[in-house]
Amino acid sequence: MSDNDLTRRTLLRRTAAAGLMATPAMGLLSACVTGGGEDEPANQAEGEKNAENPLGVDGNAPLEVVIFNGGYGEKYATDVHEPLYKAKFPNAQIKHSATQEIATTLQPRFAGGTPPDFVNNSGTKYMDFGTLIQDGQLQDLTELFAAPSVDDAAKKVSDTLVAGTVESGTYNGKPYVLNYVFTVYGLWYSEKLFKDKGWTVPATWTDFTKLLDTIKAAGITPYAYAGKNAPYYQYLVILTSAAKIGGPDILKNIDNLADGAWTAPAVKTAAQQWAEIGAKYMDKADEGLIHTEVQLKQNQGKVAFYPSGSWLEAEQSASTPEGFNYAVMPVPAADGATLPTGLYATAGEPYFVSAKGANPRGGMEYMRQMLSSKGAKGFIELNKSLTAVAGAEEGIQLSPGLTSASAVLKAAGPGVFSYRFDSWYKELDTELRTATNALMFGRENADQFCERMQKKADAIKADSSITKFTR
Amino acid sequence: MRHGKYPFVIGFLAAPVTIYVVFVIAPYAQAFYMALTNWRGLSPGQFIGLENFTRLFQDDVFWKALQHHGILLLALPLVTIIIALFLAFMLNVGGGSKQGIMTGVWGSKFYRVVFFLPQVLAVAILGVLFQSVYRPDGSGMINSLVTKIGLEPIGFLINPDLALWSIIAVLVWQAVGFYVVLFSAGMSNIPKDIYEAAMLDGATRMSMFFRVTLPLLWDTLQVAWVYLGIAAFDAFAIVQTLTVDQGGPDGSTTVIGMEIYRNAFTYSKYGYASAMGVALFFLTITFAALSLRVSRRESVEM
Numbered sequence: 001m002s003d004n005d006l007t008r009r010t011l012l013r014r015t016a017a018a019g020l021m022a023t024p025a026m027g028l029l030s031a032c033v034t035g036g037g038e039d040e041p042a043n044q045a046e047g048e049k050n051a052e053n054p055l056g057v058d059g060n061a062p063l064e065v066v067i068f069n070g071g072y073g074e075k076y077a078t079d080v081h082e083p084l085y086k087a088k089f090p091n092a093q094i095k096h097s098a099t100q101e102i103a104t105t106l107q108p109r110f111a112g113g114t115p116p117d118f119v120n121n122s123g124t125k126y127m128d129f130g131t132l133i134q135d136g137q138l139q140d141l142t143e144l145f146a147a148p149s150v151d152d153a154a155k156k157v158s159d160t161l162v163a164g165t166v167e168s169g170t171y172n173g174k175p176y177v178l179n180y181v182f183t184v185y186g187l188w189y190s191e192k193l194f195k196d197k198g199w200t201v202p203a204t205w206t207d208f209t210k211l212l213d214t215i216k217a218a219g220i221t222p223y224a225y226a227g228k229n230a231p232y233y234q235y236l237v238i239l240t241s242a243a244k245i246g247g248p249d250i251l252k253n254i255d256n257l258a259d260g261a262w263t264a265p266a267v268k269t270a271a272q273q274w275a276e277i278g279a280k281y282m283d284k285a286d287e288g289l290i291h292t293e294v295q296l297k298q299n300q301g302k303v304a305f306y307p308s309g310s311w312l313e314a315e316q317s318a319s320t321p322e323g324f325n326y327a328v329m330p331v332p333a334a335d336g337a338t339l340p341t342g343l344y345a346t347a348g349e350p351y352f353v354s355a356k357g358a359n360p361r362g363g364m365e366y367m368r369q370m371l372s373s374k375g376a377k378g379f380i381e382l383n384k385s386l387t388a389v390a391g392a393e394e395g396i397q398l399s400p401g402l403t404s405a406s407a408v409l410k411a412a413g414p415g416v417f418s419y420r421f422d423s424w425y426k427e428l429d430t431e432l433r434t435a436t437n438a439l440m441f442g443r444e445n446a447d448q449f450c451e452r453m454q455k456k457a458d459a460i461k462a463d464s465s466i467t468k469f470t471r
Numbered sequence: 472m473r474h475g476k477y478p479f480v481i482g483f484l485a486a487p488v489t490i491y492v493v494f495v496i497a498p499y500a501q502a503f504y505m506a507l508t509n510w511r512g513l514s515p516g517q518f519i520g521l522e523n524f525t526r527l528f529q530d531d532v533f534w535k536a537l538q539h540h541g542i543l544l545l546a547l548p549l550v551t552i553i554i555a556l557f558l559a560f561m562l563n564v565g566g567g568s569k570q571g572i573m574t575g576v577w578g579s580k581f582y583r584v585v586f587f588l589p590q591v592l593a594v595a596i597l598g599v600l601f602q603s604v605y606r607p608d609g610s611g612m613i614n615s616l617v618t619k620i621g622l623e624p625i626g627f628l629i630n631p632d633l634a635l636w637s638i639i640a641v642l643v644w645q646a647v648g649f650y651v652v653l654f655s656a657g658m659s660n661i662p663k664d665i666y667e668a669a670m671l672d673g674a675t676r677m678s679m680f681f682r683v684t685l686p687l688l689w690d691t692l693q694v695a696w697v698y699l700g701i702a703a704f705d706a707f708a709i710v711q712t713l714t715v716d717q718g719g720p721d722g723s724t725t726v727i728g729m730e731i732y733r734n735a736f737t738y739s740k741y742g743y744a745s746a747m748g749v750a751l752f753f754l755t756i757t758f759a760a761l762s763l764r765v766s767r768r769e770s771v772e773m
Contacts, residue, residue, distance in 0.1 A: 103736055111513050128511075128739040135513040227629070228715045283607035287629040290716055426738050433716050443631070443721065465509060465740075 045359040054147045055365050062093040063362040064108065068122040071315040072181070072349065072383045074098035077120075082380030084369040085362075086175065092362065103127045115354040117363040121177075122349055124229075130179065139353035144364040147174060152371035156372055165347040168418070172469060175374040178367050180379075182386040183309040183403040185236055186343070187223075191325035191400065195302055198243070201329045204340075205273065208332040212281045215304045223277055224303040226285030226294040227441065231433040232422065234274075234440060237307045237331050239419060240344045241270035244333035248342070248417035255421045256470050257461040262412055262454040265309040271439060271446035273334060278440035292319075299324065307331075309348070313401030314384040326401030330408055339434050343412035347388040356419035372381045396434055424469045431456040499752075505745040512739045522699060528604035533747065536727045539635060542706055543642075543726075544758070548699035551643050552692065553748055555650035558586060562651065563658045587648040594645075598712030601641050605713070629715055631723035639707055646702065651697050657691035658684060692749070693766050697759050704755045707732065727751045734752055 001144050045061030047053060065082065067074045074096075082094050090307055097116075099105045103125045109115050110127070115137065121127055132138050145158035145166055162182055169177030194201070197218065202208040212222040225234040243250050246266025253261035261267075271308065284292055287467040295312075297303045306312075313326040320326070333340045351370075353363030369375050376392035380383070384399045386392075386406065409416070435452050438444040444452070460466055506523055510516030527533050562575040562583055576582075592600070604612045605627040614624040627637040661684065669679050685692075707728025711717055717733070718725030726748055735744035 045529070107512055107736075125736065128737075131511045131513060132741040135511070137513060216479070217696070229722075238695060283608070284629070285606075285624060285627065288605070288607035288626065289721065434719055434721060437716060437719065438721055441720075 012103070021122075038073055044357075044361070045261075046349070046361055051148075051153065053142065055361050055368065057089065057361045057365045058359070059089040060091045061359045061362055063118065063359050063366060064095040064096060064116040065095070065097075065118045065358070066102070066116045066120065067098040067368065068102055068120045068126070069098040070123050071311045072379075072385070076379045076382045076464050080382065081366065081370050081375055084372065085366050088365070088369070089362075101125045110135075110354075110356075115357050117357040117359045118351065118353055118366050120349070122352050124459035127351075129282045129425065130469070132352075133171050133176055134467055137355055138340060139355040139360045139363065141175045141178060141353070141359075141364065141367070144367055146177075147364075147368060149326060150368060150374075150470045157368060159390050160371060160390060161362065162390050164416075167471075168347045168420075169350065176352060178351045178388075179349060180351055180370060180388055181311070181347065181383075182331045182388050183311065183348045184343065184344070184409050185240070185307070185309045186328040186330050186405075186408060187237070187305040187332075188298075188312055188326055188328050188401070189305050189308050190298070190301070191327040191404075192323050193304070194327075201327075202332060203334050205334050209277075212277070212304075215279060219299070220301070221280040221283045221286075221303045221363065223305045224282060224286050224294050224297065225307055225440075226289050226291040227437045228290045230294075230408075231436045231440075232429065233235065233291075233307045233309075235432045235436040236344060238270050238274050238436065238439075239267075240331040241273060241334065241342075242267045242419055244342045245269055246337045247338050251417060251419040252459070252471065255419055255424065255456050257421075257468070259458075262311075262457055263450045266448050268450050269334060275439050275442070275446055275449075279442050282440065284441060287437055295319070310402065310405040311385055315397055317384075318404075319325060326399075327404040328401065328408055328414070339415050341412050342415040342417060342420045344418055345409055345412070345416045346418035420469070420471060424459050425466065427460055427466075428453075428456055484652055484765050496525055498741075502745050502748055505742055507746075508742045509740075510521060510742040512735070512741045515570045516742050519742070525752075526743065527746050528748060532722060532730055533750075535729070536725050536730055539724065539726055542635060543703035543706060545641060546639050547642055547646070547703045548696050550639070551590055551646045551650060552695055553681075554643065554676075555647050555654055556685075556688075556692075558582075558647070558651045559654035559658060560684060563655055564676075564679070564684070573623070583651070586651045589645045590648040592645070594708040595712065597641065597645060598709060601709075601713055617665070617726055628713060628724075629720055631720050634714060634720060636704065638713065641713070642706060646699065650699075653695060654688065657688045662689045693763070696766065697726065700758050701755055704751060704758070705724055706724045718728060719760060 003388035006182035012144040038367065047061075053059075055449050065077060067077045077098075078096055082096060086092065086094060095116075100123060100125055102121055105117065105339075106119065106126060110132070118247070121129070129138075145156065147157050149155045149157045149160045151160070160471035165179060165182075166175050168179045171177070183349050193199075199211060199214065202211045225231070225237075239251060239254070242264075243266075247265060250261070250264055250266050252266070254267075294303065294306065296317055296319060298306050299316065310328065313320075316326075320402075330343050331343070333342070336354065351367065353367065354362050357363065370379075371389055373389065373392055376387040376389035377396060379387055380393050382394055384402050393406070422432075434451050434454060435444065438448045439446065461468075480517075491586065505516075507518055508516035508521060541674055561581040564575065589597070605630050606612070606614060607626045608624055609615055609618045611624065611627075613627070618624055628634050664671050666679060666685075669683055674682070705728060706726045710724050710726050710729050711732065714720075714724045727750070729748045730746045731751070734740045734747065743757045
């Protein structure tokens with residue numbers, strides 16, 4: 001889920017993609033299709049199933065792994081997970097590659113019928129899951145989750161995961177996607193700055209706005225997000241507020257495209273409150289900046305609160321000054337909210353195995369290794385992020401930001417929620433990004449925001465060409 | 472050379488024509504077919520006739536993009552050609568006559584190189600460059616000056632009323648250099664004695680420009696107009712790299728290329744994106760044909 005930044009390199013690649021855009025290039029893409037098409041590979045590698053090899057992997061078959069090179073980098077794959085697989089199957093060749101543009105790089109291969117076995121489908125240019133599933137490209141992971149876990153043969157893999165992980169990758173009843181990283185979302189700040197200034201973390205909305213006043217008086221921008229490429233960080237905040245006011249069903253209705261889901265009073269109130277924050281406590285210029293530019297301002301002590309997920313600390317580690325100490329607070333709830341301690345947290349960072357690849361069993365075994373305690377611990381140590389493997393962080397010295405995230409998570413108890421419309425209906429995601437900027441930077445009010453979103457949701461519901469999902 | 476003429480010609484043409492058919496004509500044909508399907512990027516889609524086009528004509532975003540192309544189509548060629556003409560004139564005949572030969576203003580050789588430089592830069596680099604030029608806070612290249620004299624920073628790309636014009640400015644900035652060179656070449660073809668005769672008759676620079684240079688440069692201008700018009704149907708790369716939320720704020724800078732990209736690579740609607748591509752193709756062709764016909768006129772005999 002982490003955002004890839006607009007570096008010169010990605011920019012050049014995007015321009016290359018722009019070259020792809022010309023009409024004839026679309027034809028070339030389709031040319032791949034007519035070549036490959038639907039036929040399943042004749043021979044998918046398969047070995048003998050036994051206690052040591054519950055998924056029946058052919059130990060001699062090569063395995064191709066493609067990693068999204070974003071916030072988590074690729075080191076965890078090359079240094080932790082691939083060696084684990086290799087240790088189990090020493091004869092297996094692992095072909096590793098990493099990219100920042102998953103869709104641009106891999107789409108033609110899926111269309112052509114030669115997909116890689118294992119894919120980390122992430123970043124802003126990930127391939128649409130609905131389309132992949134509709135097309136039968138994703139391996140059903142039921143067998144993996146039912147297999148005995150690496151560490152304890154008496155336990156199934158699914159029993160070792162944080163509750164909700166399997167569901168988060170389930171589409172219309174079947175688990176197709178493994179969401180590996182457990183992410184806590186909230187408002188991030190520098191513990192050091194708050195300590196130096198004597199500010200305390202607010203618990204209620206009134207306290208929150210009071211603190212923002214104090215921060216503003218101190219000459220620091222109280223609240224910021226990057227409008228140019230990260231408005232979805234802010235819409236997550238608005239919808240979290242709405243769920244706290246009206247309960248998590250608010251988000252469920254939005255996901256299910258229920259009638260009037262966006263015009264619910266809770267959504268309206270949340271939009272109103274955040275529009276006020278935008279008008280009073282934000283810097284207009286931030287609409288034109290990207291994630292890293294606004295983050296840099298926070299690292300320099302010019303911005304107090306920044307909404308994001310728990311990958312932030314690791315992603316920023318190179319530019320954060322010594323002793324900055326990231327900490328997170330839950331999105332504050334309106335006074336009198338039904339779920340004041342609620343928290344947006346979910347298993348994210350999706351991985352899948354290609355159903356039409358040469359070695360789907362190897363891909364599933366690779367996942368099983370990722371989900372071992374060794375695999376998870378290695379990831380946590382490298383990336384300072386929690387994984388979907390329950391309790392894997394025990395015994396590891398956690399960074400300040402991660403300690404804070406797990407404390408917030410503990411405090412939320414069962415009040416943890418999330419939405420899924422953003423990956424189900426990308427048109428809705430695009431509209432919400434635009435609407436969020438318009439709301440937060442004062443071009444539209446809360447009513448216009450809700451009506452606009454409802455109109456888009458209704459249009460998607462009425463559009464028969466879009467595959468629908470429910471939860 | 473009569474003997475074996477055809478084998479010779481065919482031998483030379485076979486390779487380029489084959490390459491052209493395989494890599495240009497065939498993909499075009501396929502894109503036209505794809506526009507009639509609901510292909511989603513993986514296995515082949517179903518044939519759905521003109522449904523994509525019906526959808527397209529009801530799509531607000533498409534019309535908005537079209538409207539932006541309308542503005543671009545007026546502003547980009549006009550501004551670019553005016554500036555380029557002025558600069559080319561100054562570089563070639565603006566300096567007046569020296570020992571009977573018309574010359575450019577002082578240092579014109581240096582200026583020529585400077586003007587052409589933006590043309591050499593890749594569009595992607597231009598995007599990065601103008602990110603810092605247009606940056607909306609006090610650390611932007613323009614806004615650091617603006618704030619220094621005590622004014623509010625200008626939201627070049629975050630003000631919906633201003634964003635498209637900021638994009639047009641970048642496009643003009645990039646294009647001008649090329650047309651300065653093109654027009655210079657055109658002007659150097661105009662016999663010097665015409666200018667001298669005009670000067671002996673006491674013509675001012677202004678009337679020399681309008682009565683001598685412009686009419687004799689008409690063919691070149693026509694080419695420039697068509698080229699710039701076609702460029703006005705693109706603008707994708709700059710919009711993609713520079714604008715807020717890719718085409719924002721509030722869709723105020725989106726162009727058809729941007730929407731094709733979004734529909735194909737974000738929504739996986741390749742069929743629909745192809746329909747947009749086909750629409751764009753016909754728009755461009757129509758524009759080129761129309762403007763060549765409208766601007767046709769007798770070339771001046773010399």
